[in-house]
Amino acid sequence: MIATMSFHRILPGLLLIMALAAPAAAQQPTSVNPTASSVKEKQLLEALKPNSGDTLSGRVSIPDKRAGDLIQPGGTEFREFHEKTLGRIGIIAIPGMLALLVMFYFIRGRVPIEGGPSGQTIVRFGWMSRFVHWLTATSFLALGLSGLNLVFGKSILLPVIGASAFSWLSQLGKFVHNYVSFAFALGIILMFVMWVKDNLPALRDIRWIAQAGGLLGIGHPPADRFNAGQKLMFWSTIVGGAALSVSGYIMMFRPASLAMSAFQLATVVHGVTGLVLVAIIAAHIYIGSVGMEGAFAAMGKGKVDLNWAKSHHSIWVDKVAKNRPQDISQNTAGGRAPAPAE
Amino acid sequence: MTSFIAAVLAVIGISVGASMLLETQQRTADAAYTTTGARVDLDPRLNGAPAPKH
Amino acid sequence: MARMKFLCDADRCIECNACVTACKNENDVPWGINRRRVVTINDGKPGERSVSMACMHCSDAPCAAVCPVDCFYTTEDAVVLHSKELCIGCGYCFYACPFGAPQYPKQANFGSRGKMDKCTYCAGGPEADNSKEEYAAYGSNRLSEGKLPLCAEMCSTKALLAGDGQIIAQIYKERVAKRGYGSGAWGWKTAYKEDIAT
Numbered sequence: 204m205i206a207t208m209s210f211h212r213i214l215p216g217l218l219l220i221m222a223l224a225a226p227a228a229a230q231q232p233t234s235v236n237p238t239a240s241s242v243k244e245k246q247l248l249e250a251l252k253p254n255s256g257d258t259l260s261g262r263v264s265i266p267d268k269r270a271g272d273l274i275q276p277g278g279t280e281f282r283e284f285h286e287k288t289l290g291r292i293g294i295i296a297i298p299g300m301l302a303l304l305v306m307f308y309f310i311r312g313r314v315p316i317e318g319g320p321s322g323q324t325i326v327r328f329g330w331m332s333r334f335v336h337w338l339t340a341t342s343f344l345a346l347g348l349s350g351l352n353l354v355f356g357k358s359i360l361l362p363v364i365g366a367s368a369f370s371w372l373s374q375l376g377k378f379v380h381n382y383v384s385f386a387f388a389l390g391i392i393l394m395f396v397m398w399v400k401d402n403l404p405a406l407r408d409i410r411w412i413a414q415a416g417g418l419l420g421i422g423h424p425p426a427d428r429f430n431a432g433q434k435l436m437f438w439s440t441i442v443g444g445a446a447l448s449v450s451g452y453i454m455m456f457r458p459a460s461l462a463m464s465a466f467q468l469a470t471v472v473h474g475v476t477g478l479v480l481v482a483i484i485a486a487h488i489y490i491g492s493v494g495m496e497g498a499f500a501a502m503g504k505g506k507v508d509l510n511w512a513k514s515h516h517s518i519w520v521d522k523v524a525k526n527r528p529q530d531i532s533q534n535t536a537g538g539r540a541p542a543p544a545e
Numbered sequence: 546m547t548s549f550i551a552a553v554l555a556v557i558g559i560s561v562g563a564s565m566l567l568e569t570q571q572r573t574a575d576a577a578y579t580t581t582g583a584r585v586d587l588d589p590r591l592n593g594a595p596a597p598k599h
Numbered sequence: 600m601a602r603m604k605f606l607c608d609a610d611r612c613i614e615c616n617a618c619v620t621a622c623k624n625e626n627d628v629p630w631g632i633n634r635r636r637v638v639t640i641n642d643g644k645p646g647e648r649s650v651s652m653a654c655m656h657c658s659d660a661p662c663a664a665v666c667p668v669d670c671f672y673t674t675e676d677a678v679v680l681h682s683k684e685l686c687i688g689c690g691y692c693f694y695a696c697p698f699g700a701p702q703y704p705k706q707a708n709f710g711s712r713g714k715m716d717k718c719t720y721c722a723g724g725p726e727a728d729n730s731k732e733e734y735a736a737y738g739s740n741r742l743s744e745g746k747l748p749l750c751a752e753m754c755s756t757k758a759l760l761a762g763d764g765q766i767i768a769q770i771y772k773e774r775v776a777k778r779g780y781g782s783g784a785w786g787w788k789t790a791y792k793e794d795i796a797t
Contacts, residue, residue: 259640261641261650262639270699272699286664341549377688383556578631
């Protein structure tokens with residue numbers, strides 16, 4: 204009798220464990236008083252933790268089965284991330300990078316072409332390469348701006364332009380973000396296919412990185428078609444772009460097979476990768492425009508000055524001279540005599 | 546320059562194309578989350594009432 | 600001012616789903632959207648309980664915190680409402696909400712899911728009280744007429760309570776004291792950072 208008494212006392216807890224352990228609980232006692240076993244939310248939430256499930260769910264009689272998710276504690280962490288962590292990462296990454304670039308400009312100035320422009324050009328990127336570059340670049344710009352608006356617009360733009368104008372702008376931004384993403388994803392795939400063979404790591408990349416690509420003025424390390432810096436740029440774009448695309452499409456299409464935490468994780472990955480990639484691309488834009496003399500021509504006209512190519516891509520120039528000499532233009536009037544290759 | 550203009554046009558083209566394609570796949574909540582067993586009208590927004598005139 | 604809350608006594612809820620139906624009818628909620636739903640846990644097992652759940656109108660609401668366009672606002676009665684005019688349908692509130700309250704009128708891709716819809720505590724939206732526009736977008740505004748949400752008002756077992764937090768907590772406490780058991784106020788810890796000792 205005493206034994207049964209104490210059994211009854213622990214019964215609610217036992218039942219809870221058995222109910223959660225599901226099919227294993229075959230031999231349930233028949234004398235159960237259901238009104239006495241109150242199911243506490245706290246207990247259920249604690250029992251949830253070790254399990255893979257991230258929502259406390261039950262059965263609903265309506266067709267939307269997601270409505271069966273009673274409580275999802277992960278929402279609190281998502282909020283914490285979104286409110287605090289994401290903003291902090293953004294404030295460090297983007298203004299930080301801009302400050303770095305401005306500082307760099309004042310210290311190093313515009314990196315000139317070694318030996319000055321030769322007047323001779325060498326074909327660097329074909330039409331298709333430039334098309335794919337600008338496809339990815341313009342779509343990234345649209346995605347980056349609309350994405351930043353979603354993270355920082357509330358605190359920066361909203362107080363300035365007012366709620367309804369900001370809502371209109373953000374609505375437009377959301378549509379742009381969703382649909383332009385397809386052009387960006389296509390650009391990432393095409394870029395990967397086009398340039399991966401020239402971006403595989405090589406031993407000479409170590410030397411290039413050790414000498415900081417000649418920026419510090421201790422001689423210019425040799426490089427093939429792409430130097431180590433450009434390879435890093437390539438791989439950040441590919442890896443970052445892939446992460447952004449995958450996490451973005453998870454958020455956009457919200458496949459029913461994924462748990463709530465998967466969507467929350469996708470937003471975390473998307474936010475962090477997006478901010479970091481915006482910072483990296485800011486550096487890329489700087490070095491490709493004001494930061495370095497002669498660099499923009501590669502993606503502008505597709506032809507670069509021979510002296511620029513010789514200092515940054517000496518091995519590549521030699522290869523082109525040997526295999527496709529027609530890609531190097533003859534000396535034009537007005538240009539200086541080409542400096543001898545180092 | 547031609548490559549840049551072509552790229553901008555391609556971005557716009559792909560985006561508009563994607564938006565139109567996705568719009569055909571879009572389902573309203575009444576189509577996605579309702580049963581058909583107890584319906585008076587196949588269009589749940591009408592439910593037997595005459596269709597509103599536009 | 601009253602601090603409006605919902606409290607579902609899971610030991611009384613009989614899963615009749617009348618609150619769901621009442622809500623849909625009173626607010627003319629579109630098909631496929633359920634501002635309130637009844638979830639049954641431990642279904643068919645000992646300790647089975649049903650809980651009627653909707654937006655809990657949290658203090659320091661997570662949805663409002665993550666909204667990128669700040670479309671949420673809290674009324675004097677501490678009811679969390681949002682403006683469908685401002686909402687851009689981004690879905691962040693859906694990720695942040697612990698109770699799965701935010702829903703969208705379209706389901707396949709998020710590009711055009713439309714404006715978020717959720718329980719308004721029968722308090723309408725930012726438009727003029729009981730105006731045609733307010734009813735079309737948010738449903739009826741019972742609170743402005745001094746009435747409580749219909750779901751709780753017509754609950755046959757009085758499992759679902761709505762009203763000032765202190766009063767409904769007191770009612771629940773008395774119930775628990777009288778009958779000797781209670782599974783607690785569902786979602787209160789998460790929504791209001793407080794619990795009712797049972």
